[in-house]
Amino acid sequence: MREFEFIDWIRSQSRFDPAVVRVGPGDDAAVVAWAGRRVLVTVDQALDGVHFELARHGPQQAGRKAMARSLSDVAAMAGRPWAAVASVALPQGAGADLAQNLYMGLRKLADEFACPLVGGDVGAWTGPLAISVTVLAVPDGVEPVLRGGAKPGDAICVSGALGGAWRGLRHLSFMPRVHEARILAGRYGLHAMIDLSDGLASDLRHVCRASGVGARISAAAVPISPDVDCQNPPERLRRALCDGEDYELLFALPMEQARDLVRRQPLGVQVSLIGQCTDQQDVVLAHDDGRVEPLPAGGYEHTTQAR
Amino acid sequence: MREFEFIDWIRSQSRFDPAVVRVGPGDDAAVVAWAGRRVLVTVDQALDGVHFELARHGPQQAGRKAMARSLSDVAAMAGRPWAAVASVALPQGAGADLAQNLYMGLRKLADEFACPLVGGDVGAWTGPLAISVTVLAVPDGVEPVLRGGAKPGDAICVSGALGGAWRGLRHLSFMPRVHEARILAGRYGLHAMIDLSDGLASDLRHVCRASGVGARISAAAVPISPDVDCQNPPERLRRALCDGEDYELLFALPMEQARDLVRRQPLGVQVSLIGQCTDQQDVVLAHDDGRVEPLPAGGYEHTTQAR
Numbered sequence: 001m002r003e004f005e006f007i008d009w010i011r012s013q014s015r016f017d018p019a020v021v022r023v024g025p026g027d028d029a030a031v032v033a034w035a036g037r038r039v040l041v042t043v044d045q046a047l048d049g050v051h052f053e054l055a056r057h058g059p060q061q062a063g064r065k066a067m068a069r070s071l072s073d074v075a076a077m078a079g080r081p082w083a084a085v086a087s088v089a090l091p092q093g094a095g096a097d098l099a100q101n102l103y104m105g106l107r108k109l110a111d112e113f114a115c116p117l118v119g120g121d122v123g124a125w126t127g128p129l130a131i132s133v134t135v136l137a138v139p140d141g142v143e144p145v146l147r148g149g150a151k152p153g154d155a156i157c158v159s160g161a162l163g164g165a166w167r168g169l170r171h172l173s174f175m176p177r178v179h180e181a182r183i184l185a186g187r188y189g190l191h192a193m194i195d196l197s198d199g200l201a202s203d204l205r206h207v208c209r210a211s212g213v214g215a216r217i218s219a220a221a222v223p224i225s226p227d228v229d230c231q232n233p234p235e236r237l238r239r240a241l242c243d244g245e246d247y248e249l250l251f252a253l254p255m256e257q258a259r260d261l262v263r264r265q266p267l268g269v270q271v272s273l274i275g276q277c278t279d280q281q282d283v284v285l286a287h288d289d290g291r292v293e294p295l296p297a298g299g300y301e302h303t304t305q306a307r
Numbered sequence: 308m309r310e311f312e313f314i315d316w317i318r319s320q321s322r323f324d325p326a327v328v329r330v331g332p333g334d335d336a337a338v339v340a341w342a343g344r345r346v347l348v349t350v351d352q353a354l355d356g357v358h359f360e361l362a363r364h365g366p367q368q369a370g371r372k373a374m375a376r377s378l379s380d381v382a383a384m385a386g387r388p389w390a391a392v393a394s395v396a397l398p399q400g401a402g403a404d405l406a407q408n409l410y411m412g413l414r415k416l417a418d419e420f421a422c423p424l425v426g427g428d429v430g431a432w433t434g435p436l437a438i439s440v441t442v443l444a445v446p447d448g449v450e451p452v453l454r455g456g457a458k459p460g461d462a463i464c465v466s467g468a469l470g471g472a473w474r475g476l477r478h479l480s481f482m483p484r485v486h487e488a489r490i491l492a493g494r495y496g497l498h499a500m501i502d503l504s505d506g507l508a509s510d511l512r513h514v515c516r517a518s519g520v521g522a523r524i525s526a527a528a529v530p531i532s533p534d535v536d537c538q539n540p541p542e543r544l545r546r547a548l549c550d551g552e553d554y555e556l557l558f559a560l561p562m563e564q565a566r567d568l569v570r571r572q573p574l575g576v577q578v579s580l581i582g583q584c585t586d587q588q589d590v591v592l593a594h595d596d597g598r599v600e601p602l603p604a605g606g607y608e609h610t611t612q613a614r
Contacts, residue, residue, distance in 0.1 A: 003430075009407065013410070016425070021423050021425055025424075032390040032423075039443070041390065041425065041426065041443060043392040043394045047396050047434070048432075049433050050430060050431075082327075082341055085337065085441060087350045089354050096313070103317060116321075118323070118337035119331070119348060119350065120332065122310060122313060123352055123354060125354045125437075127355070127356075128434045130439075132352075136339070136346070
């Protein structure tokens with residue numbers, strides 16, 4: 001069973017009180033309400049051998065990445081981080097050094113986002129290092145942006161440049177786009193947003209499914225990272241679309257606003273307009289020579305593949 | 308490094324805005340505030356080979372226990388559960404059955420406490436099954452009860468009966484004392500509370516350290532579970548004090564109130580008055596024959612020992 005199929009199944013099992021659960025499973029974060037206040041909550045894991053290699057990257061980078069992944073989910077909702085908790089399963093025999101360095105990795109990034117690390121759980125076991133980070137966030141004046149609001153005709157934009165994140169170690173060093181997302185959602189009428197963890201090809205499909213739209217991506221407009229080191233143009237494009245772990249923002253908004261955004265470039269990081277939502281079912285890639293093909297199906301699928 | 312030493316180290320590293328972080332690391336849950344509203348947040352893990360044995364107990368029991376452990380932390384603060392998120396690292400090749408049964412175990416218990424499971428993360432890896440559950444809770448009219456408020460002269464009480472939780476499979480089937488804790492904290496002036504996960508001998512020391520008090524426990528008053536199957540009286544007592552995973556409530560309150568509580572027994576589960584806080588440093592066990600000895604040092608220590 002693939003991850004999104006499992007989430008569909010979970011959604012089919014869930015019955016929520018809409019006064020309490022404003023957004024349930026299947027978005028980048030849940031939104032829960034109490035006494036008129038909304039809180040965003042998201043959890044993400046960083047696992048040795050999947051999201052990092054402890055022996056190669058060390059505990060501080062592992063901790064940083066774990067925190068960054070959850071903060072990136074908050075960014076995808078345009079939330080303002082509030083507080084975090086972390087659980088850590090330590091390999092048996094791990095010394096105090098490992099635990100302390102891991103903590104420093106978590107803490108340092110959390111501090112940069114004014115997101116206090118307020119609690120956690122640590123245990124030793126026979127398995128590899130597993131980290132789970134939950135981040136709470138608040139709307140704080142910016143309406144949460146979901147995956148499901150894209151409309152036919154909307155522009156599709158992406159921040160940064162894509163592909164080769166593992167080769168360039170960007171999968172460890174990336175800055176979650178928390179501030180960028182709040183600027184975008186504060187100034188523009190975003191209809192949908194997601195952070196690119198699985199790769200554009202896969203994550204765009206999540207937005208299209210949730211929104212009930214199709215998409216047409218212009219191959220020439222996809223920003224390819226310098227970390228993509230091959231020369232072959234179709235392969236370069238495939239990597240940008242499928243490598244994953246870019247942790248950039250993919251979002252949909254009215255075309256007029258997108259044009260304004262791309263002209264102004266208010267984020268510090270480049271925003272590219274790469275395509276448009278359609279009223280079709282499919283997600284296609286349009287080449288400059290007129291060829292139109294299905295967007296490659298690839299992208300990182302958490303339940304079927306370990307990196 | 309032992310778990311509490313690591314938490315002490317973390318506390319020494321932490322600088323919080325007291326307006327946001329009302330209670331930080333080292334209690335059963337953190338308390339964070341936003342715009343005048345307080346939220347409790349706690350995370351706990353359930354790991355294959357430590358907290359359950361997947362091959363023996365199955366995924367549904369594993370999921371249930373993971374949820375129960377975090378709800379028990381909420382109980383220890385007298386919080387009202389609000390929402391939960393879970394992360395799951397699945398052993399490679401685990402089928403949809405395992406994932407679905409695990410989810411059902413999480414869900415069923417969460418439903419019993421009106422605590423919607425609103426999100427999560429699932430991934431496959433080469434390690435064993437690891438589950439992490441974060442529960443959010445709200446005070447909802449009951450002030451959170453911390454570990455650090457016990458005073459010399461306070462009575463020390465415990466719910467239920469202790470020891471043999473693994474033999475009796477109570478470590479899987481226990482009901483988190485959420486409702487009981489809210490009755491206690493709503494009607495009595497509790498000074499401190501903790502849930503018994505590591506064992507009374509260990510958890511009482513956490514309360515004493517946090518409160519700056521000593522304790523004197525009456526050996527004859529310690530309620531021993533029928534799950535303790537040996538006949539030797541000192542060994543029976545040792546098991547009740549040290550086995551751990553009872554997930555009962557240990558709490559301190561003024562002696563007069565404790566006497567009233569024990570007379571009324573308002574919880575459905577028996578409350579026992581087992582001792583008293585002192586102005587000494589040490590935690591001792593007083594026998595009926597007049598002998599006084601240090602409380603056994605045992606108890607389950609998560610970072611030094613796997614079960």
